[in-house]
Amino acid sequence: MKFTKMHGCGNDYVYVNCMEKMIEDPAKVSKFVSDRHFGVGSDGLILICPSTQADFRMAMYNADGSEGEMCGNGIRCVAKYVYDYGLTDKTSISVETKGGMKYLDLTVEEGKVRMVKVNMGSPILNPAQIPILSEKEQFIDEPVEVDGVVYRMTGVSMGNPHVVIFVDDTSSLDLEKIGPSFENHKLFPKRINTEFVQVLNDHEINMRVWERGSGETLACGTGTCASAVACVLNGKTKEHLTVHLLGGDLEIFYDRANDTVWMTGPASVVYDGELSEESMEMIK
Numbered sequence: 001m002k003f004t005k006m007h008g009c010g011n012d013y014v015y016v017n018c019m020e021k022m023i024e025d026p027a028k029v030s031k032f033v034s035d036r037h038f039g040v041g042s043d044g045l046i047l048i049c050p051s052t053q054a055d056f057r058m059a060m061y062n063a064d065g066s067e068g069e070m071c072g073n074g075i076r077c078v079a080k081y082v083y084d085y086g087l088t089d090k091t092s093i094s095v096e097t098k099g100g101m102k103y104l105d106l107t108v109e110e111g112k113v114r115m116v117k118v119n120m121g122s123p124i125l126n127p128a129q130i131p132i133l134s135e136k137e138q139f140i141d142e143p144v145e146v147d148g149v150v151y152r153m154t155g156v157s158m159g160n161p162h163v164v165i166f167v168d169d170t171s172s173l174d175l176e177k178i179g180p181s182f183e184n185h186k187l188f189p190k191r192i193n194t195e196f197v198q199v200l201n202d203h204e205i206n207m208r209v210w211e212r213g214s215g216e217t218l219a220c221g222t223g224t225c226a227s228a229v230a231c232v233l234n235g236k237t238k239e240h241l242t243v244h245l246l247g248g249d250l251e252i253f254y255d256r257a258n259d260t261v262w263m264t265g266p267a268s269v270v271y272d273g274e275l276s277e278e279s280m281e282m283i284k
């Protein structure tokens, strides 16, 4: 199986071109390739597929093999792949995802995509979209007890479910300890992506993330969007934000008047590879 290793702000995935042929058992493949010792090493697997409704379709799998509805860093890399590898010459493309149709504008320099601006659509605040066992219409600044500590959560879905927690200092968090407790909390029957946000000023935040199915990643595009929405809804920042992540920065604009979130950021190719026959036996 040929693949391309790519990342967006250090949120790295194995990408497989499935335009001609779909791979079997992507969940099993994702678990194998994601292993950073016995596999390729990644936060998951992303498939680039044909679509009857859009230019392309993206399917995203976490490191544990679970399928996510949307992937912000991933969709920017999909845009880079399809342009740089000659699948399209368009600099505005549409991509079908389980989290809805996304529209992307590509910035090309010397024939390669350098930056991608994504219309991430409207945030969804209704708990029914964020699998929270609650009759509440919205979940803004709500208390929740995790491991005996009461946190304040804001729930935002970007097609995939997130809760945003405001903290004084992201660098002192022990995510390995508290991350799994949020991810698997009884409030979230489909589990949850959890973002921890430190507000620096009215246009800058630090963010760390414990992702559903992948653990702490160096960046999370949908989580960055969810964090920006939570900042605005809680009156903590303006609508244009620079989000500082462990793996780099993303620019987010939550156009509240039009209820649309825009994400702009980089996408990088690391290398092209191919699994060995021995590895292929492992994923049969």
Ligand SMILES: N[C@H](CCC[C@H](N)C(=O)O)C(=O)O
Binding pocket: 011, 062, 067, 068, 069, 070, 071, 072, 073, 074, 160, 161, 193, 211, 212, 213, 214, 217, 219, 220, 221, 222, 223
């Ligand atoms: N890293 C991705 C999000 C993956 C979300 C996945 N962990 C889920 O199960 O929803 C991003 O850049 O948006």
